[in-house]
Amino acid sequence: MxxxxxxxxxxxxxxxxxxxxxxxxxxxxxxxxxxxxxxxxxxxxxxxxxxxxxxxxxxxxxxxxKLVKRYWAQVEGAPDETALARLASGVDLGDYVTRPCHAAFVELTKADAQLWSRTPPIRHRAAIPTTWIELSITEGKNRQVRRMTAAVGYPTLRLVRVGIGALDVFxxxxxxxxxxxxxxxxxxxxxx
Missing domain, CATH: 3.30.70.580 (Pseudouridine synthase I, catalytic domain, N-terminal subdomain)
Structure with missing residues (x-):
């Protein structure tokens, strides 16, 4: 095997x-x-x-x-605790409601220190901030994390799966x- x-x-x-x-x-x-x-x-x-x-x-x-998959999503805008709570409680995506999950902010310094640069880089817009959040989910439906963040008003610009179970890419x-x-x-x- x-x-x-x-x-x-x-x-x-x-x-x-x-x-x-x-x-x-x-x-x-x-x-x-x-x-x-x-x-x-x-x-x-x-x-x-x-x-x-x-x-x-x-x-x-x-x-x-129910194996946990952990994602770091760089989202457009600055979500607050209410947006994180909505993500964590499950999001109605129209065709299904996601299971409850763990949602938290990722410190920008941690993201900058641990993540590699992406080619091509995401677009940078000086007037619109970006924020890194971590979502730990047990599902894995098509484009689920992107759809979840968009549904609460913060579209995903970059998505990195950083963990599966206890395995961690870093x-x-x-x-x-x-x-x-x-x-x-x-x-x-x-x-x-």
Whole structure:
């Protein structure tokens, strides 16, 4: 059984087959037979786990297992505690209501110190501030975090998955595009 942690770069699609205009997982991970356990859209970056074990892939990706995925979202504007409380209590997105989650501010100095620069960088608008928030969710529906922040009035400009279970992209020391093979049976909050 293989378990690989990848820091998926911005712009990379979550498939191994080549794409005409974007990088794919095959550009970063050369181990045959592994597949992503969950997805990150091309505009999101950060921790992605890949495995060749179908049962493990299900335990990581399926919401019924309630494995926490932690995201840092750089949002447009300056949300207050009320906006964070709305995010934490669950957000009605029209087609479903998100599960309650953990929502908190990320200190700008922490984000600046730990995050890598993105290519291309997000647009900078001098008159509109940006704020980093952390959302820890147990779901993972299509563009869920982006939809949640937009629903409370603060669109996401940059989205980085920084953790899955007890795994943390910073603790793993992975730069964008780097990967590492993990021991397949470590106790990471029920991953293996």
């Amino acid at each position: 293989s378990l690989i942690a990848l820091n998926k770069p911005f712009g990379t699609i979550c498939q191994f087959s080549a794409h005409e205009t974007r990088a794919s997982l095959g550009d970063w991970v050369k181990k045959p037979g592994v597949y992503p356990a969950g997805r990150l859209d091309a505009d999101s970056e950060g921790l992605l786990l890949l495995t060749d074990d179908g049962a493990l892939q299900t335990r990581i990706a399926e919401p019924r297992h 603790a793993l020391g992975l730069a964008p595009g780097e990967s590492t093979e993990l021991p397949p049976r470590a106790p990471w909050n029920g991953i293996a």
